[in-house]
Amino acid sequence: MTIIHILEDYSILSGGIRTVVRNLHLKLLSQNHDSIIVTPFFEDEDESLIKIPIRNKQPWVYSKYLRNILTELNLKSGIDVIHIHGVWMFPQYYGCKFALKNKIPFVISFHGMYEPWLWKSGYFKKMIYTKFLTQRIFNQATAIHSITKSETIDLNARFKNVRVVEIPNLISLKKADTQHESEQSSDYILFLGRLDPIKGINLLIEAFKLIKDNNIKLRIAGPTNDYQDVLKSQVEELSLVxxxxxxxxxxxxxxxxxxxxxxxxxxxxxxxxxxxxxxxxAIHRTVVITTHQTGLDKEWSNNGGFLINPKVNEIRDAIETVLSWDDDTRELKENQLQEFVSRNYSWENRYQDWENLYKSIRKNNG
Structure with a gap:
């Protein structure tokens, strides 16, 4: 099966979408499918990829070359499925149009881009774009992919005549195969990810200030950007340098x-x-405190992890609880969470969901 993935950014700076798409892409290749990524931005080491040439500073990531790229792929390989990742840019819009014109089944992964929080930024522009440009096209998708239960409910309400299939983000258990010697006394709390106000890092810093154990450190890992300066100013104001x-x-x-x-x-x-x-x-056997707003199954909290609201006092209380555990309790919780992720969010146990989705939309289109 030939599956074409279209997205506007596959570089490291795209954050979690790169990880999700790359994992799916590599898994499909390992299962002998012809998986190809079509995108303007990527990393030098990336393989099975076709570059979309664009002019600099194109706000819509427009490219007059995308039509020729997809036409050539269809003539050469015969595209079985087009998988659209994201919703706001030209590559996704034209990818859907091309699929409809050439009667190729297509599935859209919104990757949470219709989440209510994200509509707060540029609401009117997004509403107009959706109403007058993409709503009609998206309503003709062969299937829509959702990641969480809340996203499934939202997308079912928006696209009443399109089948919505829920498959969570998945991770390979092999990522945890590399063994590292644990430090004799791990003394830090970790945040890792994109530095952005939506991530609630400022709340974590505020909560960290309230932690009673002054020997604990906070490590924040993520690509340097302007928001890091904002966070560093907060750290200085709280005397946490x-x-x-x-x-x-x-x-x-x-x-x-x-x-x-x-x-x-x-x-x-x-x-x-x-x-x-x-x-x-979690698969590295580290307890995870995150929020209900991340879309994880509510059973996360009953299997070694914490689901809280993005509030300073709740973050502080959860951290204090973890710090109060003895070694046996910590090991029990770590093992519980790793096993929970293995059952519910691993490629090893959930890949067939993707295989079934692609086969079903290809069959229904035929």
Whole structure:
């Protein structure tokens, strides 16, 4: 089966979407499918990829070349499925149009981009764009992919005549295969991800200030950007400069070691669609405190993790609870959470959901 993935950004700076799409892409290749990513932005080491040439500073990521790229792919390989990732840019819009014109089944993954929190920024522009440009086209999708139960409810309400299929973000258990010696005394709380107001990092810093144990440190890892300066100013105002460390972008073995040796991983996001960082920390046997707004199954809280609201007092209380555990309790919780993620969010146990989706939309289209 030939599956074409279209998205406006596949670079590291795209954040979690790159991780999600890359994991799916690599899994499809491993199952002998012809998976190809079509995008303007990517990393030098990426494979099975076709670049969309664009002019600099195109706000809509417009490219007159996308039509020729997709036409050539269809003539050469015969596209079985087009998978659209994201909703706001030209590559997704034209990808849907091309699929309809050429009678190719297509599935759209919204990746949480219709979440209520994200509509707060640029609401009127997004509403007009949706109403006059994409709503009619999206209503003709062969299927729509949702990631969380709340996203499923929302998308079912918006697209009443399109089948919505829920498959959560998945992670490979092999990511935890690399073993690292745990530090004798892990002494830090970890946040890892994109530095953005939506992530609630400022709340974490405020909560950290209230933690009673002054020997604990907070490590914040993520690509450097302007918002880091805002967070650093907050750290200075709270007199936490000696206890909060900004690590910048981390990856590979360094990232795995950070996860594995952290006392606890905290991601107090205001809006998320099953952030991959939560799953990554969990499979490295680190307890995860995150929010109800991340779309994780409510049973997360009954299997070693914490689901809270993005509020300073709730973040502080959850961290204090973890710090109060003895070694046996900590080990029990870590094992519970790792097993829960393995059952519910691993490629090893859930890949067939994707196989079934692609086969079904291809069959229904035929």
């Amino acid at each position: 000696d206890r909060v460390e900004f690590l910048g972008l981390v990856s590979g073995a360094e990232k795995q070691k950070l996860y594995k040796n952290a006392l606890v991983f905290v991601s107090p996001s205001f809006s998320e669609v099953i952030g991959m960082v939560n799953l990554e920390a």
